[in-house]
Amino acid sequence: MITLAVDAMGGDHGLAVTVPGAVSFLQQQPDVHLIMVGDEIPLNQALAEAKAPMSRITVQHASQVVEMDEAPQLALKNKKDSSMRVAVNQVKEGKAQAAVSAGNTGALMATARFVLKTVEGIERPAIAKFIPGKNNHFTLALDLGANVDCTPEQLVQFAVIGSELVQALHPEKGSPRVGLVNVGHEDIKGTDTVKQTHKLLQGSKLNFIGNVEGGDIFNAGVDVVVADGFVGNIMLKTMEGAVKFIGSSIKQEFERNLFTKASALIALPALKGFKNRFDPRRFNGAIFLGLRGVVVKSHGGTDAVGFAFALEEACHEARAASIERIEQGVAAQLAALAAVRAEHAAADEAAE
Amino acid sequence: MITLAVDAMGGDHGLAVTVPGAVSFLQQQPDVHLIMVGDEIPLNQALAEAKAPMSRITVQHASQVVEMDEAPQLALKNKKDSSMRVAVNQVKEGKAQAAVSAGNTGALMATARFVLKTVEGIERPAIAKFIPGKNNHFTLALDLGANVDCTPEQLVQFAVIGSELVQALHPEKGSPRVGLVNVGHEDIKGTDTVKQTHKLLQGSKLNFIGNVEGGDIFNAGVDVVVADGFVGNIMLKTMEGAVKFIGSSIKQEFERNLFTKASALIALPALKGFKNRFDPRRFNGAIFLGLRGVVVKSHGGTDAVGFAFALEEACHEARAASIERIEQGVAAQLAALAAVRAEHAAADEAAE
Numbered sequence: 001m002i003t004l005a006v007d008a009m010g011g012d013h014g015l016a017v018t019v020p021g022a023v024s025f026l027q028q029q030p031d032v033h034l035i036m037v038g039d040e041i042p043l044n045q046a047l048a049e050a051k052a053p054m055s056r057i058t059v060q061h062a063s064q065v066v067e068m069d070e071a072p073q074l075a076l077k078n079k080k081d082s083s084m085r086v087a088v089n090q091v092k093e094g095k096a097q098a099a100v101s102a103g104n105t106g107a108l109m110a111t112a113r114f115v116l117k118t119v120e121g122i123e124r125p126a127i128a129k130f131i132p133g134k135n136n137h138f139t140l141a142l143d144l145g146a147n148v149d150c151t152p153e154q155l156v157q158f159a160v161i162g163s164e165l166v167q168a169l170h171p172e173k174g175s176p177r178v179g180l181v182n183v184g185h186e187d188i189k190g191t192d193t194v195k196q197t198h199k200l201l202q203g204s205k206l207n208f209i210g211n212v213e214g215g216d217i218f219n220a221g222v223d224v225v226v227a228d229g230f231v232g233n234i235m236l237k238t239m240e241g242a243v244k245f246i247g248s249s250i251k252q253e254f255e256r257n258l259f260t261k262a263s264a265l266i267a268l269p270a271l272k273g274f275k276n277r278f279d280p281r282r283f284n285g286a287i288f289l290g291l292r293g294v295v296v297k298s299h300g301g302t303d304a305v306g307f308a309f310a311l312e313e314a315c316h317e318a319r320a321a322s323i324e325r326i327e328q329g330v331a332a333q334l335a336a337l338a339a340v341r342a343e344h345a346a347a348d349e350a351a352e
Numbered sequence: 353m354i355t356l357a358v359d360a361m362g363g364d365h366g367l368a369v370t371v372p373g374a375v376s377f378l379q380q381q382p383d384v385h386l387i388m389v390g391d392e393i394p395l396n397q398a399l400a401e402a403k404a405p406m407s408r409i410t411v412q413h414a415s416q417v418v419e420m421d422e423a424p425q426l427a428l429k430n431k432k433d434s435s436m437r438v439a440v441n442q443v444k445e446g447k448a449q450a451a452v453s454a455g456n457t458g459a460l461m462a463t464a465r466f467v468l469k470t471v472e473g474i475e476r477p478a479i480a481k482f483i484p485g486k487n488n489h490f491t492l493a494l495d496l497g498a499n500v501d502c503t504p505e506q507l508v509q510f511a512v513i514g515s516e517l518v519q520a521l522h523p524e525k526g527s528p529r530v531g532l533v534n535v536g537h538e539d540i541k542g543t544d545t546v547k548q549t550h551k552l553l554q555g556s557k558l559n560f561i562g563n564v565e566g567g568d569i570f571n572a573g574v575d576v577v578v579a580d581g582f583v584g585n586i587m588l589k590t591m592e593g594a595v596k597f598i599g600s601s602i603k604q605e606f607e608r609n610l611f612t613k614a615s616a617l618i619a620l621p622a623l624k625g626f627k628n629r630f631d632p633r634r635f636n637g638a639i640f641l642g643l644r645g646v647v648v649k650s651h652g653g654t655d656a657v658g659f660a661f662a663l664e665e666a667c668h669e670a671r672a673a674s675i676e677r678i679e680q681g682v683a684a685q686l687a688a689l690a691a692v693r694a695e696h697a698a699a700d701e702a703a704e
Contacts, residue, residue, distance in 0.1 A: 133597060134597060134600065145535055148535060148541075148542060148543050149543055149544075181586060183497055183500060183581070183582055183585040183586065189500075190500060190582065191500050191501055191582055192501075194582075213585075213586070213589045213593075214585070214586040214587065214588065214589030214590035214591075214592075214593055215589045215590060215592050215593020215594070215596065215597075216589075216593065217590070217593065218593045218594065218596070218597035219593070219597075227586075229535070230535055230542065230543055230546075230583070231582070231583055231586055233535040233565075233566070234533060234535065234565070234566040234579075234583055234586070234587055235566065235586055235587070235590050236566065237565045237566030237567045237568075238566035238567060238569070238587050238590045238591055238594070239566075239590055239594050240566075240567050241565075241566055241567020241568065241569065241570045241571070242567070242570065242590070242591050242594035242595065242598070243594065243598065244567065244570070245485060245486060245567075245570035245571075246594070246595065246598050246630070248486065249626060249629060249630070250602070250622075250626050253622040253623070253625040253626045253629070254619075254622045256621075256622065256625065259621065260619075260621055260622040260625075263615075263618045263619040263620075263621070263622055264619070264622065266615045266618050266619065267606070267612075267615040267616070267618065267619035267622075268615075269608075269611065269612055269615070270602075270605040270606045270608065270612040270615055270616065270619075271605075273605040273608065273612075274601060274602050274605045277601060277605070278598070278601070
């Protein structure tokens, strides 16, 4: 039985979204239990109004709420009884296998990192997301914005942790193919940091397939793509913007005249299929990766449907990706990498 | 009368694409003259076969061709009589107002920079493109890959030259709105380089609207977006990949079953309108910006339709954007910026 801890107060809409989202999620997942964390009086009231299945819900009181624009370090210092912090505490204490919040991203990252700590050998957590592509393939992209500047070592750590997650979720697929986001496929391309990362990845035991360009993420040819948080964030927002713009352009073409308007009615099943496929709510839920526990961030402005998808994402990770197993995998990868680097250093020394 | 110099041998398909592309372009533009540069025997033959209007075409012989995978510096050194080099020479010598090539990007950039030099005050040329967005608005994005590492000063120079180009093309619109690509709208976001660039832009006389995120480029709220060539290239490729993937997904939805297939026939006008709107050939033609002359790079693998669009892009720049005017504008902007910086330096000194 999986238990998720939910920050019931987080997000732009708080209880109005988290409670109906949780109820709809529980209807889909009969074997999951939720710990709903928040101000117990309004929370219990909202749960009663939504006719929530209380046999599978525990209400955990928390007296504070982190504001959406609060400085992360202040939230960490002053809001020790916030719904966000208490939800993450449930994971730390082993009462839940994952925590989900639609609250302030920076505060959630600071809290998660402080409470759960990073996996041994991983300096910083990253934000990761599965991006849909051709043939129903999903590519895990990271970092999507947690770290704007990264060293080559940190980028390699992202590759390792991303690869371990994908392997845990899809053991049947073999070693995940890892790509490095770059401006061309040739080895010699890119900034100094990217070139050094490329070399380190080549020396690793990961299934490194080389550089990938911005568009390759949709082509089902790679399972994990790694970039620093600056580039990753801009890629993600560019994709989201492109999907929105293209969607509105299709709508415009069908609204051009009476004939195209009529044709839209007939084309409705296909158009709905398309719309559903790219509904951003379906892709809600970013994973904070590299922590000793699963934390999923829902979009702050999402609705109940989107929030239920974030809960599903967390549930999916919690089922498949045991932290112990990921820790073992990361340790093995990093040990192999260290051995290769020691060898290189020895060879360099001998050559001098 | 506008004259364009065309590298007739460049690109994956050479004459088979450049000649029919040139002929179709000349049919659309009655007041343009072309200097077609290449090996004169096959070139004349291809022009005759395509029934090209020879009253508006001059053939300029060039004995060499730059290979698509040739190292730029070697091409520059060893191919002084290449069709690419001779085409750029036409601009330098004032015989043409712009040069167009579908050849090796690196070699074209090296050649253009060597032959034409950069505008006074601009350290490095950038690759720029107009990206389509909402309400038929186009946003100029640069740098799209010429410079993977940029200093804040160089990023500001890109903003200046981009702003001057847009102003020259659309004087009716007033001062172009300039945005800096970043991971959030708040001033404090980003890498150190981006933060410093933000400060410099705030002190400039440009119409700087602040940070823009990856998706803002489609929202018609900004006229020029600036990024280093690493980020810009990844944005561009991500967009192109997203358009392709979304297009193929729409196709799949309409091929799902007999009913959706039939509905696609009825929806054909709208679907065709959409397809045409996002046809990558229509957006062929990247501008090398910051040079003392107009150079446009066509995609190497494009067909005749796409090549004609690259010629149109060059023609458009050549008509509106006189280099003298851009040089004056750049000089004024950079002088204003230098004055502000000197003031700041004096204030800092006084404060110490």
